[in-house]
Amino acid sequence: MGIFHQPVLVDEVVFYLNCESGKIYVDGTVGGGGHACAILEKTSPDGFLLGIDWDKEAIAESDGRLSPYKGRYQLICDNFANMMQILKASPWKEVDGILLDLGVSFHHLNDPERGFSFLKDGPLDMRMDRRTGPTAAEIVNGLSQKELSEIIYKYGEEKWAKRIAKNIVETRKKTSIKTTLQLSKIVQEAIPRRYWPRKIHPATRTFQAIRIVVNREIENLENFLKEAIYLLKYRGRLVIISFHSLEDRLVKTYFRNWSREGLVKLLTKRPVVPSLEEVRKNPHARSAKLRAVEKRRQNENCHLGKA
Numbered sequence: 001m002g003i004f005h006q007p008v009l010v011d012e013v014v015f016y017l018n019c020e021s022g023k024i025y026v027d028g029t030v031g032g033g034g035h036a037c038a039i040l041e042k043t044s045p046d047g048f049l050l051g052i053d054w055d056k057e058a059i060a061e062s063d064g065r066l067s068p069y070k071g072r073y074q075l076i077c078d079n080f081a082n083m084m085q086i087l088k089a090s091p092w093k094e095v096d097g098i099l100l101d102l103g104v105s106f107h108h109l110n111d112p113e114r115g116f117s118f119l120k121d122g123p124l125d126m127r128m129d130r131r132t133g134p135t136a137a138e139i140v141n142g143l144s145q146k147e148l149s150e151i152i153y154k155y156g157e158e159k160w161a162k163r164i165a166k167n168i169v170e171t172r173k174k175t176s177i178k179t180t181l182q183l184s185k186i187v188q189e190a191i192p193r194r195y196w197p198r199k200i201h202p203a204t205r206t207f208q209a210i211r212i213v214v215n216r217e218i219e220n221l222e223n224f225l226k227e228a229i230y231l232l233k234y235r236g237r238l239v240i241i242s243f244h245s246l247e248d249r250l251v252k253t254y255f256r257n258w259s260r261e262g263l264v265k266l267l268t269k270r271p272v273v274p275s276l277e278e279v280r281k282n283p284h285a286r287s288a289k290l291r292a293v294e295k296r297r298q299n300e301n302c303h304l305g306k307a
């Protein structure tokens with residue numbers, strides 16, 4: 001099926017996390033273990049990494065990839081929004097660095113069975129964590145036309161959202177929508193052919209919107225951010241890579257508010273983006289934005305205002 005995932009901005013992640021031996025890092029989206037591997041390498045011989053992912057296939061993949069570093073990492077299958085509880089149950093309450101590399105991995109997009117692909121047929125699923133619902137099919141068949149139109153517009157930035165939602169609702173009156181190619185066809189039929197985007201598949205934005213809702217991606221990021229500052233040691237670093245403007249705006253707002261309250265130093269005044277060379281080799285990297293902060297206050301003096 002090809003590679004599990006090609007990580008983006010690897011050198012930049014290692015740099016902004018300030019990876020050093022003897023320190024403890026959390027990779028909250030360990031995926032195929034690409035960033036984790038670079039962190040463990042850079043923190044040799046005794047840095048420790050706690051890797052979290054809510055997809056058990058990602059945990060299995062990264063466990064294989066990180067095996068040369070046995071004894072220096074631990075993997076946990078959970079939501080990164082639960083990081084505070086995870087750390088409370090661990091030997092470390094605060095860590096030296098936390099990484100989030102948001103979104104899906106190549107593995108999700110390439111495996112038709114996971115239901116993320118508009119090119120290959122599969123069940124309309126799109127859950128990264130298959131232990132809980134709802135599936136994309138439940139969302140597509142269950143929400144009202146207005147709700148569908150709103151989410152496709154908001155999370156997909158799709159200007160044909162109203163027509164797409166209408167076509168979904170008209171189709172499901174006749175038959176329920178169960179597969180990815182069914183949905184892809186409905187979206188394509190809703191957009192007049194002369195307005196199909198030139199660089200991306202016409203269903204890209206709708207699939208992205210539904211994926212964000214299925215996985216509660218914005219809520220999980222916000223729940224993590226509400227607690228994240230307490231999880232870092234003094235001078236600990238938080239690095240977040242986002243691929244969607246709503247996520248980047250959320251990260252930027254939290255970081256700016258923390259900085260105004262004197263809790264952190266902004267390490268990236270503007271987001272760091274991949275070089276043209278990286279985008280040429282890995283087109284998926286093109287929308288990546290990395291932001292980083294360093295904590296500048298001890299936890300006992302860390303009283304959050306309204307971030």
Ligand SMILES: C[S@@+](CC[C@H](N)C(=O)[O-])C[C@H]1O[C@@H](n2cnc3c(N)ncnc32)[C@H](O)[C@@H]1O
Nearest residue numbers: 007029031032033034035053054055079080101
């Ligand atoms: C872009 S991939 C990360 C790739 C990874 N950095 C690498 O080098 O292979 C994002 C990963 O985050 C996971 N993920 C997304 N949201 C999550 C959440 N709320 N909690 C835990 N894992 C999450 C996905 O399952 C996916 O494996």
